[in-house]
Amino acid sequence: MKELTLSQAVNEALVEEMERDPRVFLIGEDIGLHGGAFAVTKGIFQRFGPERVRNTPISEAAIAGAAVGAALVGARPVAELMYTDFITIAMDQVVNQGAKVKYMFGGKARVPMVLRMPFGAGRANAGQHSQSLEAWLCHVPGLKVVMPSTPADAKGLLKSAIREDNLIIFLENKHLYSQKGPVPEGEYTIPLGAAEIKRAGGDVTVVATGRQVTIALGAAEKLSKEGIDAEVLDPRTLWPLDREAIIASVKKTGRLVTVHEAVKRFGFGAEVAAIVAESEAFDYLDAPIRRVAGAEVPVPFSKFLEDLFLPDEQKIIAACKAVLA
Amino acid sequence: MKTAGAPDRRIYETMVSIRSFETKLQELSRKGVLRGSVHFCIGQEAVAAGVCAALSPGDYITSTHRGHGHAIAKGARMDLMIAELLGKATGYCKGKGGSMHIADLDLGHLGANGIVGGGIPIAAGAALGIRQLGLQNVVAAFFGDGAANQGVFHETLNLAALWKLPVVFVCENNQFGMTTPLSEASSQPDLAKRAIAYDMPGTRVDGMDAREVFRVTSDAVGRARAGKGPSLLVMDTYRFEGHYIGDPVVYRTREEVEDWKAKDPILRLRKQMVGEGLATEAELDGIHGEIARKLDEGVAFAQSSPDPDPSELFTDVYSE
Structure with missing residues (x-):
């Protein structure tokens, strides 16, 4: 094992896949010499040159469309939008085109493409640079949506995503970029659609995503001091979703709390809750399900307000205690 | 038939x-067997x-x-197209796409x-993919005058010119975006002038003259293939029918419709070919007869084809 930040882990996955497959190339804003707004592609331009690292004008719709078109003829683009918020500008190419062409064309098209996007609040970037929009994307048949929580997961999942013949949305929480974690030496991949229990426990299942996994783990440590044994489950891929892992965990603990940064209504937590309610795990529930999520407002600027907006350890602890009361 | 008439005959x-x-x-x-939106060219x-x-x-x-028309001109089989339009399992897209998604x-x-304009960035992307894969192919992007007012038109023309991508932008100016005339939709009705903004050649073409379309496009394709970058070709043309079946127009x-019908591109080429001795009326009539026969077979094939199997609802969403 080596210690890498999530940013370094993503960078390593990109470099390894570009070395492995000459059809893989990067396309996005300021990803060239500058190495990306969050320095994730640092050094790749110098190593592979301007044709493999396509530095673009600020044209999100054209970036997404160019990636879809390139994928359709057999290249394997990894596109980056500087912030998830900017997918609003590229939405036609992602939702109406890339996600649907295979089905609309009766199966003949392949779109081997990854769309990487930093997301999340807590950096004083306000309403247009802080959103978590994964629920929109999970709602579109034809897309797969990945959200890693650790450097090791980010690397293994991204390598799998690049090898898929599908349009993969790869969501990276900005706060995690600088967070270090152990990463296996050598070649490995992590399959899409496999959840991981990040902390085993018997009292309550906490299904958390992205940065909230780390926060939920912190909450679980504090709860353990009070004799509450929380299980933290990270789906890692939001779609395809590892339903079996969630159902098995809830059957074991009898309680469910979901945690994400996106606003609560119609969010990923609602889908997890519905899956449990529709499954045999429903009969094992000893308390109503609780959802911890971002407040139902645009992300505010002031640190004071932004902290209130975000889920945190205290909110997770309170939800766990509520379902155990 | 003389060999000099080869492109003429094919066209x-x-x-x-x-x-x-x-x-x-x-x-x-009219017989009520066609469902959904169908737009005639x-x-x-x-x-x-x-x-x-x-x-x-x-x-x-x-x-x-x-x-x-684009599909047929690129060599698509009309029988599979009709089957697709009837939603049959044998159709181009197994009945999952219909008229607007034939591929x-x-x-x-x-x-x-x-989506109006939706294909424009995909065309440039295909050209980019060709470049990434080290191939020598060219992409032609068809779109209408309406699409020229979408943001992706501008984003894509800029990107394609910047990177000298092998793509030819073919704007079919049929004078109307649905019901709105170009004069009410574009501040500059000469759409070819927009090429100036992206430092690429912009050419206005008589889109009712097939020979001229072929000649100008051949130059643009040659330029793209030679790595000299994209072109914008604006083809002045006209749809003789409404926007959709049942359009009250x-x-x-x-009078305007009749003026344009007088420029009918098929009659024009026929006159040229016969006048220049490249084909006889009888030979050309034979082409019409052969196509009519193929179409009747296509309709029979489509109508006798099965509906999609219910299991097809869930296939083809993702690649394995």
Whole structure:
């Protein structure tokens, strides 16, 4: 094992896949010499040159469309939008085109493409640079949506995503970029659609995503001091979703709390809750399900307000205690 | 028939195929067997036929909601198209796409498109992919005058010119974005002038003259293939029918339609070919007869084809 930040882990996955497959190339804003707004592609331009690292004008719709078109003829683009918020500008190419062409064309098209996007609040970037929009994307048949929580997961999942013949949305929480974690030496991949229990426990299942996994783990440590044994489950891929892992965990603990940064209504937590309610795990529930999520407002600027907006350890602890009361 | 007439003959056949196909669809529509939105390109045949005749087999196109002509010109099978329009399992897209999503990737047809302008960045992307893979192919992007007012038109022309991508932007100016005339939709009605902004050649073409379409497109394709970058070709043309089946067509006069019908691209090429001794009336009539026969077979094939199996609802969403 080596210690890498999530940013370094993503960078390593990109470099390894570009070395492995000459059809893989990067396309996005300021990803060239500058190495990306969050320095994730640092050094790749110098190593592979301007044709493999396509530095673009600020044209999100054209970036997404160019990636879809390139994928359709057999290249394997990894596109980056500087912030998830900017997918609003590229939405036609992602939702109406890339996600649907295979089905609309009766199966003949392949779109081997990854769309990487930093997301999340807590950096004083306000309403247009802080959103978590994964629920929109999970709602579109034809897309797969990945959200890693650790450097090791980010690397293994991204390598799998690049090898898929599908349009993969790869969501990276900005706060995690600088967070270090152990990463296996050598070649490995992590399959899409496999959840991981990040902390085993018997009292309550906490299904958390992205940065909230780390926060939920912190909450679980504090709860353990009070004799509450929380299980933290990270789906890692939001779609395809590892339903079996969630159902098995809830059957074991009898309680469910979901945690994400996106606003609560119609969010990923609602889908997890519905899956449990529709499954045999429903009969094992000893308390109503609780959802911890971002407040139902645009992300505010002031640190004071932004902290209130975000889920945190205290909110997770309170939800766990509520379902155990 | 003389060899000098080879592109003429192919283009003529293509144009007659397109016209006959659309006319057959109108007939099927009147009989009530056609569902959904269908947009006819009658009158615009020279653009599809002339452009595709200038492409090589490995080249690609992207198309539009008014895309039957582009598909036929790129070599698509009319029987599979009719089956698709009838929603049958044997159709081009197994009945999952219909009129606005006919595609044949093996032929280099990257798909019709239900979103106005939606295919433009995909065309540039295909050109980028060609470049990334070290190939020598070219992409022709068909779109209408309406699409020229979408943001992706501008984003894509800029990007394609910046990177000198092998793409030819073919704007079929049929004078109307649905019902709104170009004069009410574009501050600069000469759309070819927009090429100046992106430092690429912009050419206005008589889109009712198939030979001219072929000639100008051949130059642009050659330029793209040589690595000299994209071109914008604005083809002045006209749709003889409404925007859709049942369009009351309140937005133009009968006289205007008749003026454009006098420029019918099929009659024009026929006159040229016969006048120059490249074909006889009888030979050309034979082409019409052969196409009519193929279409009747296509309709019979489509009508006798099965509906999609219920299991098909859930297939083809993802690649394995």
